[in-house]
Amino acid sequence: MHAVLLADLAAIISQNASTIAFRPRDEMSTAVTKYWTHSRGRFELWHQVISRYRRAEQGGEGVAIRAWWNRHSVVLEEILVSEILCRVVAALGKAMDAEKGIDDISPVTDTVFRSHLEVSSRVHHLMLFGRGSSVRNTVRLNRLRQGIERWTDALLGRMIPYSDTAIAYAVDPTRASAYAEESVENETLAQRETACWLFNTAMHDMLRQRTSDQSGLPRANQRVADSVMSLFRHDLFDSVGTMKSRWLRELETNAGCQDLRPTRKTIHGKHHVFPMRQTKNENNAISQRWYI
16 A cells, blocks of 8 residues: 555545544544554564664665665655654544543554654654765655645644644644635535545645655555544445535434533423423534534
8 A cells, every 4th residue: 555545544534524533422442452553563664674774874884775775765755654644643533532522542643643753753864864865865755745744734724623633733833724724714515525625636646746656565554544444433424435424423323412401391380381492502602614
């Protein structure tokens, strides 16, 4: 599985974050454990690849160092590109915990996120101080990094109107806030969907142009993608495979009914006792514009 497909998955999550995060009764411990396990396995493979460079550098083997760059540059690309998905999943985990009012997902997704940042910092160090890489290859990796940072902030910016905690995972919070303001300008559902699909296509095209055709660790990427997909509950999709809106899922699960309780159970009239229809919502009103 190519790393660009992981970025495509991140774009889908960002586009439908409010729907995916809604989980009134779902237990996610199995899915989160799977995500942590497969992510840790991929981290170990990445560290092994970088350790081979360290051994070649310490041995002063110029030929081995150049061979390492020729063979493993694609792995460095994967580390940079897959950071998009890692940040988006971390923001999703925080939003899912906020929905249920408990911290059972975000501690794991945050741990994976910080571990990924550690590996990414090692890649940045190699780009700056690594020996044996051509100037052309270094410039190409740097252009890829810059594009990834912009698209990551754009994806998180689409999530900020629904979950303001997503800004904590942005590369540049100011830029992410600007993207959030732009996303709010799309008033109708058709405008939002069109803008999102054009946005996703543009990101996919840019990443394809700046990455290699082959994949470094396709099986590890596939396992991570499968674990992220396990966060999508089966009832999230309808009979034809289309993702349901948050509004529809709330109707199906009668979410919020327990929050609408009569201020008084009955009203005592002169001759009869009437049930009180007026209700008092105990939660603050939330705009439904992003949930449809």
